[in-house]
Amino acid sequence: MAEEPQAIQVIRLILETIWTLLKVNCELIRVFITWILAPEPKDISEDIVLITGAGHGMGREMAVRFARLGAKVVCVDINPKGNEETVNLIRENKGKAFKYECDVTNRPAVFLLAEKVKNEVGEVTILVNNAGIMPCKPILKHSELDIRSMMDINVHGNLWMIQAFLPSMLENNHGHIVAMSSMAGKMGLRNIVPYCGSKYAVRGIMEALAAELHEDPRNTSGIKLTTVCPYIVNTGLCHNPRIRFPSLMKVVEPGEAADQIVDAVRRNYHEITVPSDLYYTNKIYNLLPISAARMMTDFLGTGLDPN
Numbered sequence: 428m429a430e431e432p433q434a435i436q437v438i439r440l441i442l443e444t445i446w447t448l449l450k451v452n453c454e455l456i457r458v459f460i461t462w463i464l465a466p467e468p469k470d471i472s473e474d475i476v477l478i479t480g481a482g483h484g485m486g487r488e489m490a491v492r493f494a495r496l497g498a499k500v501v502c503v504d505i506n507p508k509g510n511e512e513t514v515n516l517i518r519e520n521k522g523k524a525f526k527y528e529c530d531v532t533n534r535p536a537v538f539l540l541a542e543k544v545k546n547e548v549g550e551v552t553i554l555v556n557n558a559g560i561m562p563c564k565p566i567l568k569h570s571e572l573d574i575r576s577m578m579d580i581n582v583h584g585n586l587w588m589i590q591a592f593l594p595s596m597l598e599n600n601h602g603h604i605v606a607m608s609s610m611a612g613k614m615g616l617r618n619i620v621p622y623c624g625s626k627y628a629v630r631g632i633m634e635a636l637a638a639e640l641h642e643d644p645r646n647t648s649g650i651k652l653t654t655v656c657p658y659i660v661n662t663g664l665c666h667n668p669r670i671r672f673p674s675l676m677k678v679v680e681p682g683e684a685a686d687q688i689v690d691a692v693r694r695n696y697h698e699i700t701v702p703s704d705l706y707y708t709n710k711i712y713n714l715l716p717i718s719a720a721r722m723m724t725d726f727l728g729t730g731l732d733p734n
Contacts, residue, residue, distance in 0.1 A: 477544065484663065669732055
């Protein structure tokens, strides 16, 4: 087959460039309209929601709220006592909840969990990877076990859960994966160096997964992803928060955070911060030279002191 003349190739490239720019501008307009007029929240009453770390804190609060909206909630935690308390709380309010004990760092156990849930409850349509730990101390004080445990739970746990539950979502061209990153996954903070690394990794996993799903022919925009970046939530993980201006950067209660996360899932938001106004504050922060950004954080006086 004869190769196209170079002039035709150039014209084709110019037209393709113009078409791409038009599509990009249309998408910018769509996103701006969505920002002004929030999309309608989707009905999740027929969904099966699986939440890791459901035995306390934000995990429990999200479980209660998803159940309140009519979803079947699969509560997963390594702590059976806390997990049972969450399930009982949901059932006392006429919700549908199921409890499973699982160590998310154990890949075979995660795949066994996926099979059991599929057979006993149904196919999970909303996966919330919430399990995580946050030792808070200077980098030289972290033991090897501290760091390995953090990476296993915060990073590998996300990967194993995605590998176990994504196949059925692709098969049905329907599903939603939620990952708990952190503002520490957007900016470095002292006393939580390994934690920052793990949460940057979670954001990277979700961004790369979005790119992979975009090119997967089985996913015709059926699977949604939401990355959540909380700052300081009163879950017990953060014992010594330091906040100079509480009215600007407050400690958020788990229930308030859960309200925002569940709403983001129902509106298919790609990424949110908790509290929400930090999303734009962080955009400005990232535009600054590192020296100016440090001046800004020094003035705000926020951070975490060692536990």
